[in-house]
Amino acid sequence: MNKGLVELVADVMGLEESEVTGSLSREVDTCWDSLSHLRLITAIEEQYSVRLTMDEIQSMVTLDDVDRILSQYLGAT
Amino acid sequence: MSRSESKKAVTTRNNPNSESELRPFYEWSSVEIDKAFRHVVSEQDTADLKIAWLANHTVEPVSRAATVFADTYGVQIDNLIGPYDQYFQALLEEDSDILAGNPDVIVLWLSLRVLAPALVEGGAELAEVEVSNEIERVCETIGDWVSLGEKNTKAHLIICNFVRPPSLRFGIADTSCSTGEQFIYHETNRRLSEKFISHPRVTVADVNQAVSLAGSESAWNPRMYRLAKIEWDGRAARSIALLLARSFRALVKPARKCIVLDLDNTLWGGVLGEDGPTAIRVAEGDPTGESFAAFQRALKDLRARGILLAICSKNNQEDVEELYITRPEMPLQAEDFSASRVNWESKHENIIAIAEELNIGTDSLVFIDDNPAECELVRQLLPEVKTIQLPDDPADYADLVIGLPDFDKIKLTDEDRQKGAQYAANSVRVVERRSSTDLTSYLESLGTELTIRPAAHSDLTRVHQLFTKTNQFNVTTIRYGTSDIQEFVDSEDCILNIASVSDNFGDLGIVGLYLLRLNGDKAEIDSFILSCRALGRGIETAICNQLKQSVFEDFKSRELSARFAPTAKNRPAANFFDQQGFEHTVASEGGQFDYCLLRQDSSELPAPGIDVTIKENLE
Numbered sequence: 001m002n003k004g005l006v007e008l009v010a011d012v013m014g015l016e017e018s019e020v021t022g023s024l025s026r027e028v029d030t031c032w033d034s035l036s037h038l039r040l041i042t043a044i045e046e047q048y049s050v051r052l053t054m055d056e057i058q059s060m061v062t063l064d065d066v067d068r069i070l071s072q073y074l075g076a077t
Numbered sequence: 078m079s080r081s082e083s084k085k086a087v088t089t090r091n092n093p094n095s096e097s098e099l100r101p102f103y104e105w106s107s108v109e110i111d112k113a114f115r116h117v118v119s120e121q122d123t124a125d126l127k128i129a130w131l132a133n134h135t136v137e138p139v140s141r142a143a144t145v146f147a148d149t150y151g152v153q154i155d156n157l158i159g160p161y162d163q164y165f166q167a168l169l170e171e172d173s174d175i176l177a178g179n180p181d182v183i184v185l186w187l188s189l190r191v192l193a194p195a196l197v198e199g200g201a202e203l204a205e206v207e208v209s210n211e212i213e214r215v216c217e218t219i220g221d222w223v224s225l226g227e228k229n230t231k232a233h234l235i236i237c238n239f240v241r242p243p244s245l246r247f248g249i250a251d252t253s254c255s256t257g258e259q260f261i262y263h264e265t266n267r268r269l270s271e272k273f274i275s276h277p278r279v280t281v282a283d284v285n286q287a288v289s290l291a292g293s294e295s296a297w298n299p300r301m302y303r304l305a306k307i308e309w310d311g312r313a314a315r316s317i318a319l320l321l322a323r324s325f326r327a328l329v330k331p332a333r334k335c336i337v338l339d340l341d342n343t344l345w346g347g348v349l350g351e352d353g354p355t356a357i358r359v360a361e362g363d364p365t366g367e368s369f370a371a372f373q374r375a376l377k378d379l380r381a382r383g384i385l386l387a388i389c390s391k392n393n394q395e396d397v398e399e400l401y402i403t404r405p406e407m408p409l410q411a412e413d414f415s416a417s418r419v420n421w422e423s424k425h426e427n428i429i430a431i432a433e434e435l436n437i438g439t440d441s442l443v444f445i446d447d448n449p450a451e452c453e454l455v456r457q458l459l460p461e462v463k464t465i466q467l468p469d470d471p472a473d474y475a476d477l478v479i480g481l482p483d484f485d486k487i488k489l490t491d492e493d494r495q496k497g498a499q500y501a502a503n504s505v506r507v508v509e510r511r512s513s514t515d516l517t518s519y520l521e522s523l524g525t526e527l528t529i530r531p532a533a534h535s536d537l538t539r540v541h542q543l544f545t546k547t548n549q550f551n552v553t554t555i556r557y558g559t560s561d562i563q564e565f566v567d568s569e570d571c572i573l574n575i576a577s578v579s580d581n582f583g584d585l586g587i588v589g590l591y592l593l594r595l596n597g598d599k600a601e602i603d604s605f606i607l608s609c610r611a612l613g614r615g616i617e618t619a620i621c622n623q624l625k626q627s628v629f630e631d632f633k634s635r636e637l638s639a640r641f642a643p644t645a646k647n648r649p650a651a652n653f654f655d656q657q658g659f660e661h662t663v664a665s666e667g668g669q670f671d672y673c674l675l676r677q678d679s680s681e682l683p684a685p686g687i688d689v690t691i692k693e694n695l696e
Contacts, residue, residue, distance in 0.1 A: 008108060011112050012107075014115050035135075039138075042311055043107045043111070045311075046107050046311065047106070053300070057300065058304070
């Protein structure tokens with residue numbers, strides 16, 4: 001997973017970086033509620049100068065989803 | 078970055094003052110706000126202000142950033158977020174968390190999208206009369222809410238105005254349509270400001286301006302609105318948060334009262350003693366001169382707001398006097414300065430002398446100088462003074478001084494606007510007093526006229542200021558809020574009288590008050606306050622004479638009790654009751670001094686040179 005993304009998620013949600021894994025999910029993990037989801041989106045858009053669509057924002061359920069969608073914008077694999 | 082490092086990053090404070098320098102809102106990123114917010118909340122002990130947020134959209138991006146910014150200003154806030162779109166219920170329902178929380182401030186922030194959707198989407202079809210009816214309804218709704226807030230809470234109410242959308246529905250022709258959005262938002266906001274202009278407990282926050290500072294095109298984020306009803310996010314949220322944090326700060330922290338200014342390369346370009354009065358740069362004609370003139374005009378505006386100006390410069394006094402004569406086009410002239418120390422003594426000593434002359438604390442001063450060494454000296458020796466070292470380019474000076482939050486007041490009163498002139502007159506008084514050998518004849522020469530009358534509702538803002546801002550001549554230093562004051566004005570068991578003063582030099586406005594509590598044939602002085610501007614002239618004695626007469630003759634009381642509660646600042650009032658003939662009672666406790674005066678022991682004391690008028694009401 002994108003190293004910068006791990007750092008960003010840790011900062012936004014107040015986690016240790018070791019706690020940030022691809023299986024982190026907003027359906028399961030209480031630290032990732034609807035407001036912290038939107039803070040994460042804002043942080044990602046500011047940090048990477050991207051603009052996510054509403055569909056993309058809604059379809060980001062696990063951190064792996066976030067990483068996958070973000071990497072399409074960043075041109076990485 | 079590890080968690081502990083990130084924590085350190087947000088607590089780095091490079092200003093020696095208790096309050097740290099706040100970076101401009103546009104330099105913050107969302108992640109920094111998130112980190113700082115968590116840190117602030119985890120470090121918080123007792124909140125200075127409890128803020129309730131009532132809105133019909135999601136306010137968290139703003140409330141979090143406001144918490145961070147207020148903390149940087151040294152104000153800890155505790156947020157209470159009301160349920161979505163239930164701003165009336167929150168003030169009405171018996172089990173309301175908002176009412177139970179007893180907030181100090183309620184922020185009402187409504188979006189027209191929910192409050193008046195007809196005006197926002199599809200509004201192009203509205204007729205002119207429909208538009209004005211909707212605007213009327215919006216203003217009435219907010220007026221009803223404010224009445225409820227004033228009745229059911231003790232909170233200060235902050236009403237956010239409405240933000241013009243980035244794209245206008247009639248395109249570039251919007252300004253020529255009477256139903257255009259330009260008209261709708263301008264008219265609604267204008268009416269809101271007008272409606273609450275003289276409500277001491279209500280202020281309108283210009284959120285519209287805050288968003289335009291951030292750039293509404295980039296700030297309005299329709300995705301966040303559709304997904305989460307977040308109207309303003311990112312940069313705009315931080316700009317709004319800064320505006321609100323300044324309001325919160327102004328509600329708890331007294332504004333600084335005076336700017337002490339260096340002269341050479343601060344008020345003008347060049348060195349007066351070397352370049353001479355005709356060569357210094359302070360007028361139109363060259364960019365540098367224009368910038369210094371603009372800085373002086375900005376300072377003049379601050380003076381009109383009630384902030385005093387003083388000079389502290391290493392120069393020759395005669396050179397400065399010659400300059401005023403040689404350069405009458407210079408915006409600031411001798412009479413604009415309430416105090417002046419032009420000599421070769423050290424700046425910190427001069428600054429202390431200026432504070433003494435103006436009868437204010439050094440903690441209410443801002444010192445501005447271009448010289449790094451002078452600034453450093455003052456920072457070290459007088460850390461309570463806010464010291465500002467000017468940047469290199471004079472182009473920035475005017476905006477720098479106008480933008481300082483240190484002078485923020487939540488509302489300005491007529492007294493504020495006259496204050497600069499009052500203090501200038503006071504300086505003349507000080508000078509005269511020095512040349513006089515007989516105090517009584519000096520006091521008589523002032524021609525002091527004292528008027529005492531009951532406080533009315535229209536005095537609320539000034540009375541509240543006296544209760545909250547007066548530190549020196551304040552016997553009990555009880556900081557009553559506006560709702561308490563309203564009760565005193567209406568109550569039969571309290572006498573809240575105010576004193577205003579004018580003299581040959583000008584009008585000092587309302588300078589003092591006392592609050593009496595009546596209980597059968599006993600009366601108690603709950604508060605006795607006199608602004609430091611009116612000290613040293615026997616005015617307190619003249620007011621006390623009237624107080625005694627009122628208590629013992631009008632209300633036929635037998636016994637008058639009083640109390641002096643010492644604080645770090647109220648020494649000037651320490652012997653007041655002894656001087657006025659009160660007796661110590663044995664029951665002094667907790668560091669306080671209790672006094673009593675019986676009717677048979679009461680007598681009027683001399684207050685030379687003061688002509689007293691007593692009125693029964695405002696007229």
